Amino acid sequence: MRILVTGAGGFLGWHTRVRLHARSQHDVVPVDRSAWPQLADLARGIDAIVHIAGVNRGSDLEVERGNVSLARDVANAARSAGSAPRIVYANSIQSGNGTPYGIGKSKGAEVLAEVAAAIGSAFVDVRLPNLYGEHGRPQYNSFVATFAHAVARGETPQVTDRTVELLHVQDAAQTLIDALTTDDVLVEPGGTATTVAAVYRMLQDFAALYATGDIPQLAPGLPTNLFNTLRAAQFPDRYPIHLTPRSDPRGTLTEVVRNHGGQGQTFISTTKPGITRGEHFHLRKVERFAVVGGKATISLRKVLTDEVVSFKVTGDAPVAVDMPTMWVHNITNTGSDELTTIFWANELFNPEDPDTYPEPVQR
Structure with a gap:
């Protein structure tokens, strides 16, 4: 397949491209902010669009309208593609929750579903929980990225505890890839239930052991993924x-x-x-x-x-x-x-x- 990925330079976009690169022979067309004006041209002859680009910073109006505007641009590109591409939407569990972000993401889904129906294509709405993983931007992508970078540098971040559901970004990427062939219209991958304080404690414990080169006990799932997130935050400054x-x-x-x-x-x-x-x-x-x-x-x-x-x-x-x-x-x-x-x-x-x-x- 020839797959156009929007938000290709972002956290989830990069991880999705890496996973496609590692585990498939698909031809990936990456689109980031610099290439956005050429979106319609890049979409010509495309088999699928994975729409990851989003707006989560700015005023309430900028966040809401920004996500709708991006969806409309993707819809226009799909109409002019000449190939009725399948549309996979990286949505959020916050969709429709009444916040500016949730409203914008929900309206974006409506825009993309409408264009898919109009061109005779498929639309898959993937509602993702909180994502974490390697190479996230602190103070931007997730509290996990913020904690990992703080712990790696011996700093103490502010911890406001709450229950949270976390999905590793590579698992999110695989969900988007699976959506390229699924018959489902709505996909809601579950994450791991934990707390903010528990994540911070785990990162601290890992860092204390790893400071001397010791490898902590790495259970599959959240512990191993958090350890890899910490290692990414420490690389290359703490090596060899x-x-x-x-x-x-x-x-x-x-x-x-x-x-x-x-x-x-x-x-x-x-x-x-x-x-x-x-x-x-x-x-x-x-x-x-x-x-x-x-x-x-x-x-x-x-x-x-x-x-x-x-x-x-x-x-x-x-x-x-x-x-x-x-x-x-x-x-x-x-x-x-x-x-x-x-x-x-x-x-x-x-x-x-x-x-x-x-x-x-x-x-």
């Missing part, structure tokens, strides 16, 4: 993680991973001079590299960007570098001797769901 060699007359011992529960898998590799390993990324997996012999450069690039971070490492002073999710990574032997590396991942390798997506760091 310095390991502490302990020596005696017999030699030296260095702890590479201290895991406080859950499964995990450790393996060791040797790499000849000039050879590069890796060249892939993960959507959920926690993976650690630790060079214990030789010299290497570990390089990472944020998916769908040209942003590259590199670390020079040596077995003479072992450090750990943990790969943030959705960053392509590799390791290259830059020395004249054989490179020895210990790799650790927080889950057992499953060939049916490896969570490993090949891609070179250098594009």
Whole structure:
């Protein structure tokens, strides 16, 4: 399919594009604010529109009218596409709740449903709860992003406790992707019920353990996703993680991973001079590299960007570098001797769901 994604540069838009990039062969046409004037042209011949762009800042009138205006622009683009594209709408559980945002999102849904009916296409209204995850903007995308960045920097944010339902942004992205083929008109994915204070405590506990390189107990779902959110907020400033060699007359011992529960898998590799390993990324997996012999450069690039971070490492002073999710990574032997590396991942390798997506760091 050829899929146009609005709001492509935003939090949910980027995650949706990353997931499509990793798990499908669809041709994605990204539209952000700079490309909005060309929306109608970009929509020509499109098979589907995933409308994520929205307005959640400004005066009450700007928020309400802004969301309706965006929906009308998308509706006009769908009419002129010449291909009756399916329309998937990233709506909110606040839709219709009487707030300016809820009113604007609800009216936007009406606009898009009407145009889908007029052009003989399908419309799917996806009502999302509060989203959180890696690379959210603090003070903007969610309180989780604000807390993660504060904890990563040793700051204390204001915590006003309440019950909240949280959906990881990659799960939201998958819901939007599933809506490309569903027969449902309304989709309401459920999140995880928790509290604001509980999220803050979990992030604090994770940060306290991780400050020394220890890996906390990572239950599936919210705990693992929050830990990955914290790691993203710390990257690259808090890396590499310095390991502490302990020596005696017999030699030296260095702890590479201290895991406080859950499964995990450790393996060791040797790499000849000039050879590069890796060249892939993960959507959920926690993976650690630790060079214990030789010299290497570990390089990472944020998916769908040209942003590259590199670390020079040596077995003479072992450090750990943990790969943030959705960053392509590799390791290259830059020395004249054989490179020895210990790799650790927080889950057992499953060939049916490896969570490993090949891609070179250098594009």
